[in-house]
Amino acid sequence: MTKKYLRMTLNERFQHLNLFINFTILVITGFVLKFPEAFWASPITDIPMGMTLRGFLHRLCGVAIVTLGGYHVLYCAFTERGRGIIKDMIPGLKDAKDLWETLKNNLFINRPAKELKMGRFNFREKLEYLGLIWGTIVMTVTGFILWFKTEWLLYFPMWTYNVALAVHYYEAILATLTIIVWHLYSVVWNPEVYPMSWAWITGHLTEHEMELEHGLELEKIKAGEKGKLVEFGEAAAVGGGRVYPLHQERGEKGISIRRLYGTIKGLNETIKNWKGE
């Protein structure tokens, strides 16, 4: 059995799935409005009340994504793992260098190719995560202006509404293309992972995948593991080499995200163990 490294907990996978579904519906229902005569719009435009349903779905999924965003903020603020994600997500000079060196490697300017070791989140993922935050904020603000037009126009002139309309449309194009070009390349068309990186379903990466994309992180994990093995020899073996620290879920009382997270985490582990063995 090859060693697996936890990439996404079950909770995070659900967040991703939620985003995936809602984003897709938003893209479809949004662009159907902009291109109502396109052939791919016909499933919506052909049915009676299709456009009304479209508008309703678009708002519904918009609300869902905003809610998910809010949940994600809480998740990042109140869980240790969440705080860790934010800490590792902060872009630095190294990311710019990594990008530059990758480009030089790709264009055969570096001969031989420089071996790049990237952290838990490489420059690709950081760029995308920041883009996602930016896009969600822009789309939420402009989206609510468009939704609550009457209220907005109580205080602001008409042209601000038109600007919001234009921004919502062009940001949608930018976001959709980013997902198709950047994200889908990383996880689908990238020859290293093709036909797909399974992390969004299974939650883990193989050691080989870790080496390629997150070399620095792998080294860190291995260094940490050594220490752990000394400290709790048997416990680490039971964990199957999973290295992210678990919460102490017992001893906490009342409803807290920590506790909920702990519960989900437990479920997560169970599912993973069942799949892995």
Add this chain to the structure above:
Amino acid sequence: MKLKDGGSKAWVVLWGILPLFLFVGFTGGVAWSDNSFCLGCHQDDSLKKEDARGKTVSLSVSEAVFKNSVHRKLSCSDCHTHIKDDAHAGGGKKAADKSVNCATCHGKAEKEYQQGLHAKMIMKGTERAAYCFDCHGKHNILPSKNPKSMTHVSNIDRTCNRCHSDVEFVKHHALGAAIPKEEFKKSVHGKTGEMTCTSCHGSHNLRSLIDPKSTIFRSNIPQTCGSCHPDITKEFTESVHGVLAARGRSDSPTCTTCHGFHGIKAKVDPDSPVNERRIALTTCPQCHAAERIAKEYKITTLPVKSYYDSFHGLSYRGGDTYSANCASCHGVHDIRPSSDLKSMIHKDNLQKTCGNCHPGASENFAKGKMHAVASITGEEFGEKVVGWVRIVYIILIVTVIGGMILFNFTDWLRKTIDHRP
């Protein structure tokens, strides 16, 4: 008794008039005779002759049919005044001048008819133009109130369509391909059963489309329709379209421009050009997206274009009927220019117009250009801002996405090269 005693005067009158009758009677030949004299020969079904064009014409007259007709009390010679005596039978083709002058009794109808299109076509020598008998019948004429009459309201369409739904006839008379029969039958007017051809076209004085006195002449159409729809005609004549139409502007729409002609349908019918699904797609744009009209009247085609790109237009194009179309804001028959105080789109009324669908619409709804087109050279501040937003975003999209595509392409290339066996 009375006559003998004091009625000498009556006898004088009688003896005075009798010779007159005798005189007329002798000169007229068959005039005196009973109808049975004529019918003696003409009741024969096989009685035929050849006319000037060599066609065989039946000369038989059914007594029963004639006895049923409105003219049953008249004698043959009352109408066939040119037939002098029974010698006409042997005289060959030209001997019997059977022409009948209805005007002898129906002077008013004749006068109207003479001004109409059918009479004019006859004067031009057209072969198949309607005479009196073409529509009213010959010996079988019934009063138009009789349901069996050719001119009863339920039969008029059939009477007219004997010629006007004949493809050859329509072609020959350059009536285009217009065969109104089926169209009218399916129309909202045809279905009432109370409307027929003559309701709009007139009957005896039916005139050509290009005759300014015609009921269907362009600028008379609102009046013609107004005979049944007076309120709408009043609204229309005050509208910007009605005013221009009354001035004789042939580009200005009239009732038929939007509603159609023979096949007028109820607006709930999806085939109707004024159906809510078609107003903003075909009916208004037929002129307002036409360059010819736009140039002449110094209006632009931009309103249509900007509507299509607006939320209202986009949703409408996708099939949304709750979304505003042209008529939602501009009105229907009483469309007025925005400078008109009564106009729905006058700046003082605009807030109310928007409020029809957007309850609580504030003043800001009514401010600024409605059919705005984003452009950095736009007239309005808002148009310019949106124009710039557009340009900035397009540059952003091209650089960001373009950069990503380039980067990923190099990445893909490198990895595929590295993985070459």
